[in-house]
Amino acid sequence: MELNPLNYSIKKLNALPLEKGRLLIAEPFMQDPHFKRSIVFICEHNSDGTVGLVINKTVGLQINEVLEDFPPFDAEVFLGGPVQAQRLFFIHKKGDLIPKSILVQGDIYWSGEFSILKELIQKGLITPNDIRFFLGYSGWEPEQIIGELKEESWLISPSSSELLFGETDPDDLWAAVLKEKGDQFAMMANFPEDPSFN
DSSP, X not given: OOOOOSSSOHHHHOOSOOOTTOEEEEXXXXXXXXXXXXXXXXXXXXXXXXXXXXXXXXXXXXXXXXXXXXXXXXXXEEEOOSEEEEEEEEEESOTTTSTTOEEEETTEEEOOOHHHHHHHHHTTOSOGGGEEEEEEEEEEOHHHHHHHHHTTOXXXXXXXXXXXXXXXXXXXXXXXXXXXXXXXXXXXXXXXXXXXXX
């Protein structure tokens, strides 16, 4: 970003390399409506590109309102990103129960057999704290994400099951994650969205 009210570089704070299982935290003044003050969980990162899901923006619907044939389940649907925005994606902690789950890190998986997922929910073997649903995903070509990191558009941060599947209000998550990272990051959490008001 061109305007940086702090006397340090976001690039210098990016001590972690980008890899699957990490978070991309949007810099405070990003104006892209898809990613403004967003947190993206990286599901895949390789030579073909990067795939992630925005974890702090909901669509205002429950999963049963998106899919009429889904069993009763108290789970919000998140706006994962602008790519394939009509398609449903999910991350979860039940890779041992859902066939074809893809391990991201630790106990965090994404995708899997959707029909089996619905059966497990009907049996009460999966709770809303085990899973997150998303419409669409966020995707970058290899050179694209490298360029955005060089432009200081993103902070790279570790993720955890507690953060991904916790009960923090999605609207508060961007600031909460920054504040947990220490004083320098906490200052960023308090910046106005429009730098002209700073």
